[in-house]
Amino acid sequence: MNEIIEQVIAHANETQPNECCGLVVKRDGKLEYVRCDNISGNPSNQFVIAPEQYAEIEDTGEIVMIAHSHCYIPPVPSAADKVGIENSGLPWLIVNYPVGNHTITEPSGFKHPL
Numbered sequence: 001m002n003e004i005i006e007q008v009i010a011h012a013n014e015t016q017p018n019e020c021c022g023l024v025v026k027r028d029g030k031l032e033y034v035r036c037d038n039i040s041g042n043p044s045n046q047f048v049i050a051p052e053q054y055a056e057i058e059d060t061g062e063i064v065m066i067a068h069s070h071c072y073i074p075p076v077p078s079a080a081d082k083v084g085i086e087n088s089g090l091p092w093l094i095v096n097y098p099v100g101n102h103t104i105t106e107p108s109g110f111k112h113p114l
Contacts, residue, residue, distance in 0.1 A: 001031070004024055004031055004032075004033045004067075004093070005093065005095065005102055007033040008020065008022065008033060008067045008068075008069065008093060008095045008102075009069075009095050009097075009100045009102075011033075011035055011069070012069035012071070012095050012096075012097040013097060013098070015038070015043075015069070016069070016071045016097045016098070017044050017071050017072075018038060018043035018044050018071070019038055019040075019043060019044065019045070019046065019047045019068050019069050019070065019071065020035070020038065020047070020067075020068060020069045021036050021037075021038050021047035021048075021049055021066070021067065021068040021069075022034055022035045022036045022066075022067045022068070023036060023049070023054070023057050023063050023065070023066060023067070024063070024064050024065035024066075024067060024093065025057060025060065025061040025062065025063055025064065026061055026062040026064050027060065027061035027062075031064070032061070033067065034057050036049045036050075036053055036054070036057070037049075037050065037053060038068075044071065046080065047068045049066075063090065064090065064091075065090055065091050065092065065093055065104075066084075066085075066088055066090055066091075066092045066093070067092070067093040067094075067095070068092070068093075068094060068095075069094070069095050069096070069097050070094055070095070070096050070097070071096075071097045072097070072098075073096070074096060074101065075094040075095055075096040075101050075102050075103045076094070076103060077092065077094060077103070077105045079112055081094065081105070082105075082110040082112070083110070083112050085105055085106075085107050085108075085110070086107050086108075086109070086110050086111075088107075089107055090107070091104050091105060091106045091107070092104070092105050
């Protein structure tokens with residue numbers, strides 16, 4: 001997993017101040033980080049992976065984690081991240097640019113109060 005985290009940090013370094021995003025895919029028993037395009041209209045504060053890109057990657061292996069970066073703020077999941085984690089049913093890896101700290105957050109039944 002350390003190699004995956006390093007790859008996401010490298011991706012974050014390239015895309016900052018915008019958030020990077022990607023998928024961790026299991027292929028032939030090995031984990032691989034696949035970079036995705038952030039198609040968000042506000043890429044410095046959120047990420048969106050195109051459904052077509054997600055589906056294309058899903059056809060190549062089992063998606064086991066979603067990854068993205070937070071720039072200049074801790075890698076703590078926001079309320080929107082927590083909702084996304086629950087909706088995806090997958091753990092999310094969040095890395096911080098420029099420090100490189102990270103968190104992995106599993107779905108836990110979070111329900112946004114609104």
